[in-house]
Amino acid sequence: MTPPPAPGPDGLSTPGPEGPEGPDGPADLVITGCTALTHDPRGEIVFVEDATIVVRDGIITSVTAGGPGPGDGPAPAAHIDARGTLALPGLINCHTHTPMVALRGLAEDLPAHTWFNDWIWPVESNLTERVVGLGARLACAEMIRAGVTTFADHYFAMDEVAAATDESGLRAVLGQAYFSTQGPEGRAASLDFALRQQGAAGGRVTTCLAPHAPYTVDESDLAATAELARQHGLLVHIHAAENREQTDNSLTRHGRTPIEILERAGLLDTGTDVLLAHVTGLDTARDLPVLRRAAERTGGRVAVASAPRGYLKFGWDTTPVRALRDAGVPVGLATDGAASNNTLDVWESMTLTALVQKSVERDPTWLTARQALDHATLQSARAVGLGEEIGSLAAGRRADLVFVDLTGPHTQPVHDLAATLVHSARSGDVRTTIVAGRVLMHDRELLTLDVPSVVAELSGLLPELVDRSHGKRIQEYEG
Amino acid sequence: MTPPPAPGPDGLSTPGPEGPEGPDGPADLVITGCTALTHDPRGEIVFVEDATIVVRDGIITSVTAGGPGPGDGPAPAAHIDARGTLALPGLINCHTHTPMVALRGLAEDLPAHTWFNDWIWPVESNLTERVVGLGARLACAEMIRAGVTTFADHYFAMDEVAAATDESGLRAVLGQAYFSTQGPEGRAASLDFALRQQGAAGGRVTTCLAPHAPYTVDESDLAATAELARQHGLLVHIHAAENREQTDNSLTRHGRTPIEILERAGLLDTGTDVLLAHVTGLDTARDLPVLRRAAERTGGRVAVASAPRGYLKFGWDTTPVRALRDAGVPVGLATDGAASNNTLDVWESMTLTALVQKSVERDPTWLTARQALDHATLQSARAVGLGEEIGSLAAGRRADLVFVDLTGPHTQPVHDLAATLVHSARSGDVRTTIVAGRVLMHDRELLTLDVPSVVAELSGLLPELVDRSHGKRIQEYEG
Numbered sequence: 001m002t003p004p005p006a007p008g009p010d011g012l013s014t015p016g017p018e019g020p021e022g023p024d025g026p027a028d029l030v031i032t033g034c035t036a037l038t039h040d041p042r043g044e045i046v047f048v049e050d051a052t053i054v055v056r057d058g059i060i061t062s063v064t065a066g067g068p069g070p071g072d073g074p075a076p077a078a079h080i081d082a083r084g085t086l087a088l089p090g091l092i093n094c095h096t097h098t099p100m101v102a103l104r105g106l107a108e109d110l111p112a113h114t115w116f117n118d119w120i121w122p123v124e125s126n127l128t129e130r131v132v133g134l135g136a137r138l139a140c141a142e143m144i145r146a147g148v149t150t151f152a153d154h155y156f157a158m159d160e161v162a163a164a165t166d167e168s169g170l171r172a173v174l175g176q177a178y179f180s181t182q183g184p185e186g187r188a189a190s191l192d193f194a195l196r197q198q199g200a201a202g203g204r205v206t207t208c209l210a211p212h213a214p215y216t217v218d219e220s221d222l223a224a225t226a227e228l229a230r231q232h233g234l235l236v237h238i239h240a241a242e243n244r245e246q247t248d249n250s251l252t253r254h255g256r257t258p259i260e261i262l263e264r265a266g267l268l269d270t271g272t273d274v275l276l277a278h279v280t281g282l283d284t285a286r287d288l289p290v291l292r293r294a295a296e297r298t299g300g301r302v303a304v305a306s307a308p309r310g311y312l313k314f315g316w317d318t319t320p321v322r323a324l325r326d327a328g329v330p331v332g333l334a335t336d337g338a339a340s341n342n343t344l345d346v347w348e349s350m351t352l353t354a355l356v357q358k359s360v361e362r363d364p365t366w367l368t369a370r371q372a373l374d375h376a377t378l379q380s381a382r383a384v385g386l387g388e389e390i391g392s393l394a395a396g397r398r399a400d401l402v403f404v405d406l407t408g409p410h411t412q413p414v415h416d417l418a419a420t421l422v423h424s425a426r427s428g429d430v431r432t433t434i435v436a437g438r439v440l441m442h443d444r445e446l447l448t449l450d451v452p453s454v455v456a457e458l459s460g461l462l463p464e465l466v467d468r469s470h471g472k473r474i475q476e477y478e479g
Numbered sequence: 480m481t482p483p484p485a486p487g488p489d490g491l492s493t494p495g496p497e498g499p500e501g502p503d504g505p506a507d508l509v510i511t512g513c514t515a516l517t518h519d520p521r522g523e524i525v526f527v528e529d530a531t532i533v534v535r536d537g538i539i540t541s542v543t544a545g546g547p548g549p550g551d552g553p554a555p556a557a558h559i560d561a562r563g564t565l566a567l568p569g570l571i572n573c574h575t576h577t578p579m580v581a582l583r584g585l586a587e588d589l590p591a592h593t594w595f596n597d598w599i600w601p602v603e604s605n606l607t608e609r610v611v612g613l614g615a616r617l618a619c620a621e622m623i624r625a626g627v628t629t630f631a632d633h634y635f636a637m638d639e640v641a642a643a644t645d646e647s648g649l650r651a652v653l654g655q656a657y658f659s660t661q662g663p664e665g666r667a668a669s670l671d672f673a674l675r676q677q678g679a680a681g682g683r684v685t686t687c688l689a690p691h692a693p694y695t696v697d698e699s700d701l702a703a704t705a706e707l708a709r710q711h712g713l714l715v716h717i718h719a720a721e722n723r724e725q726t727d728n729s730l731t732r733h734g735r736t737p738i739e740i741l742e743r744a745g746l747l748d749t750g751t752d753v754l755l756a757h758v759t760g761l762d763t764a765r766d767l768p769v770l771r772r773a774a775e776r777t778g779g780r781v782a783v784a785s786a787p788r789g790y791l792k793f794g795w796d797t798t799p800v801r802a803l804r805d806a807g808v809p810v811g812l813a814t815d816g817a818a819s820n821n822t823l824d825v826w827e828s829m830t831l832t833a834l835v836q837k838s839v840e841r842d843p844t845w846l847t848a849r850q851a852l853d854h855a856t857l858q859s860a861r862a863v864g865l866g867e868e869i870g871s872l873a874a875g876r877r878a879d880l881v882f883v884d885l886t887g888p889h890t891q892p893v894h895d896l897a898a899t900l901v902h903s904a905r906s907g908d909v910r911t912t913i914v915a916g917r918v919l920m921h922d923r924e925l926l927t928l929d930v931p932s933v934v935a936e937l938s939g940l941l942p943e944l945v946d947r948s949h950g951k952r953i954q955e956y957e958g
Contacts, residue, residue, distance in 0.1 A: 101891075102892065103894070104891075104892065104894065104899075105894040105895045105898035105899050105902065105903060106894040108847070108848060108895060108898045108902075109843060109844050109845075109847040109848065110843060110844065111844065112843075138888050138891060139888075141888040142887075142888040142889045145887070145888060145889070146889065309834065312835060312837060312838040313833075313834055313837055313838075313843060313902075314837075315837050315838055315840065315841040315842055315843045338903075342898065342902035342903045343889050343902070344889070345889065355788065355791035355792055356791060358588075358791060358792055358793075358794050359791040359794055359795075362794040363794055364588060364589060364590050364591075364793050364794045365588050365589065365590065366588075368587070368588040369587060369588065407930075407931075407934075408621075408624070408930075409580075409617050409618075409621040409624060409930050410624070410625065410822050410823070410824065412583075412617060412930075412937075413580075413581065413583065413934065413937060413941060414584065415582070415583065415585040415941075415945070416585070416587060419584035419587045420583075420584050423584065423587070423821035423822070424584060424817075424821045424822055426905065428907035451886075451887075451891075452886075455888075455891045458891075458892060459892055462892060462894075
């Protein structure tokens with residue numbers, strides 16, 4: 001089902017399944033002995049035992065059962081003996097605001113209005129580039145340790161996040177956020193960032209346009225954004241129908257739901273990928289036909305990112321995953337920012353998606369462990385516009401993968417690997433994280449970031465960051 | 480508020496705050512440099528920085544701020560430098576079936592009827608003492624690694640679980656389960672176990688009577704159980720109103736809710752502690768007055784154990800924690816068995832309790848992080864009938880505590896320790912687990928159990944265990 005990948009954003013010519021030098025060329029990395037989570041041609045999950053994974057130039061060139069034979073070509077540059085672990089595609093955080101880890105636990109047990117207007121948006125008026133850069137580095141460290149290999153970030157001072165992405169070794173889809181209160185300069189700065197940083201970090205950065213939300217970006221600004229997306233072939237990443245109240249208020253103010261506003265602005269038909277964050281306030285009767293049409297028109301390029309932890313915490317509805325599936329809309333997994341979600345743990349998002357969807361649908365047979373893994377892999381990859389690049393361990397895909405230790409007492413015995421992964425294992429069981437063939441964490445040791453020094457410097461900046469005595473805020477929440 | 484403890488179930492005379500030899504006697508263990516989660520006289524959580532915790536004969540004799548001075552008496556037998564960690568009372572698993580870890584992940588994504596009748600109860604007819612013993616050991620290893628120091632277990636072949644408790648070093652509240660289909664022998668065996676094993680494992684085992692549920696134990700059997708509880712001063716641990724359907728069926732069949740049946744049988748007024756597992760099917764109008772009366776009559780000795788993960792997974796309602804609090808009923812945290820819950824991770828139960836309660840009450844200000852910690856500590860201790868023994872780091876309480884590492888990138892920075900513990904930290908951050916002053920896990924290394932050998936032996940027994948070709952089941956689920 002997956003067509004051969006086009007030349008990728010890494011700026012590398014993408015090799016075929018045999019690698020750049022054919023089957024006998026020396027590989028950069030060979031991984032042996034693991035059980036590998038792969039997908040069959042229909043996208044169903046298949047666990048391959050005693051798998052050998054070959055990597056060349058940051059790309060997987062083969063995944064095969066059984067070890068390499070003695071005559072399998074020249075010795076690779078690196079070999080990882082992964083016996084006793086399970087390899088799966090690196091997790092994808094489809095919607096976050098990485099620098100907000102600096103505010104983790106600052107504003108707790110509050111309704112959204114108070115949280116935004118009295119805490120987050122006043123504090124964010126104190127943001128500095130240095131805080132953003134340090135927060136992004138801390139977040140990258142957390143995600144690498146949690147088995148996340150790609151994140152889609154939507155925030156401010158995004159050049160700092162791009163630099164943190166480069167330094168950390170992660171893959172990222174980055175967009176500079178804007179409000180219409182910034183005037184046309186907000187949108188222009190977002191486009192400038194997107195064009196300037198596209199392909200940065202050795203191709204690991206892809207960029208997007210990042211209008212904040214239909215309640216903070218007006219319709220003409222949204223329409224101009226849609227036009228820019230078409231013109232430049234850029235993903236658009238936007239908050240949409242974050243909660244029921246936003247949808248109700250939108251209907252009162254504009255006579256249209258947030259989803260209808262996006263459609264009218266032309267954003268659901270840009271010919272590029274569109275990533276809608278949250279969508280817990282979906283108006284089933286009005287919005288589902290809109291999204292179904294958009295999915296049909298675009299071939300499923302309109303997707304949703306779901307971060308279920310925060311919805312529980314705010315007492316909101318959750319993303320209607322079943323209805324979206326029926327409409328042909330992929331749903332990727334996300335954590336949102338740590339100021340609301342408290343962690344950037346996509347593994348937890350996967351587990352909570354399974355649990356919460358069963359609960360809200362009152363159907364224990366729905367959102368099985370395998371469905372949860374599908375959201376975590378193929379659907380998340382599609383959601384961030386990298387559906388042909390990541391999300392699966394297969395020849396031609398980027399070598400973004402993690403090894404999970406399933407020998408702990410909490411994951412034994414194993415009757416069903418999918419259930420073990422979704423319902424017993426956790427992010428802390430990830431031992432090794434690899435992006436584009438480079439090892440970023442080995443046996444839980446981070447190799448690219450120095451957490452104590454980041455935390456020490458960030459801690460010194462916190463008193464100024466959390467000072468709200470100025471009475472300012474970056475925006476008013478009237479969602 | 481806590482009266483001086485009576486001679487404890489450890490069989491030790493309980494020392495006062497100064498320890499058995501007064502303030503200058505040599506301590507068995509002194510812990511220094513941690514931040515300690517303690518409770519003030521009103522039960523509110525207070526974090527004590529740079530705390531020193533002194534342990535004698537398995538009992539905490541003091542918790543003070545600041546390190547011990549040079550003249551603070553003879554050197555202790557053991558010293559733990561716990562700088563950089565947070566000490567909190569060991570977690571309490573208020574309702575589990577430890578040997579069911581052998582069935583972890585076996586029967587997934589199923590409704591309760593199918594899960595019981597087609598999977599769990601047929602497989603449980605294959606149980607052997609060896610499987611129970613191995614499962615209990617594996618479960619104890621999982622719990623020690625997750626920071627659990629006490630568990631309340633309700634299962635079969637409980638002598639095996641008592642032996643595992645002894646070997647593991649954990650504290651446990653154990654009851655031999657019975658159905659009325661076993662005849663009076665079931666109840667008699669439960670009593671025999673309770674009397675025989677009371678105070679086993681050096682006092683770390685307390686016992687209870689364990690009728691299965693109002694739908695499997697008839698009213699005369701329940702009444703006889705209540706009488707035995709009164710006569711022998713035993714806790715009664717029973718499933719009650721596990722889900723809404725059980726309550727509806729009970730009303731149809733008997734004209735009474737499960738809670739009303741328990742009341743009528745005299746079980747809510749035994750003068751001993753009563754622990755009701757789940758209670759997600761509470762009939763607010765009928766049952767709350769019953770539980771309120773019981774709480775008033777008994778001084779809060781009727782408690783509920785809540786295991787929210789499984790309720791999500793089965794698509795059930797959750798335990799109505801707010802209503803129970805208003806009725807004066809303590810709610811302890813639990814995991815149920817791993818066959819439904821997939822983990823024995825009480826830390827996850829704490830986090831999920833906070834998240835799910837906010838969600839079902841649609842109130843983000845309810846079940847704050849501090850309330851969640853209250854359920855995890857004092858309320859859980861009361862729920863298992865050890866309200867004066869465990870659940871708090873205070874002079875006179877058992878020295879059951881864990882050290883948590885909060886330096887990981889996912890828990891930094893710390894703006895609010897309670898929020899960090901409940902919403903960012905996880906069980907894998909527990910570095911050290913201590914029960915009755917004995918270290919069971921040090922720096923994540925288990926000291927009392929050999930997991931690989933337990934898993935190896937258990938794995939060999941699984942094919943026979945999961946064979947359902949005999950067509951038998953231990954009971955019929957008609958909940």
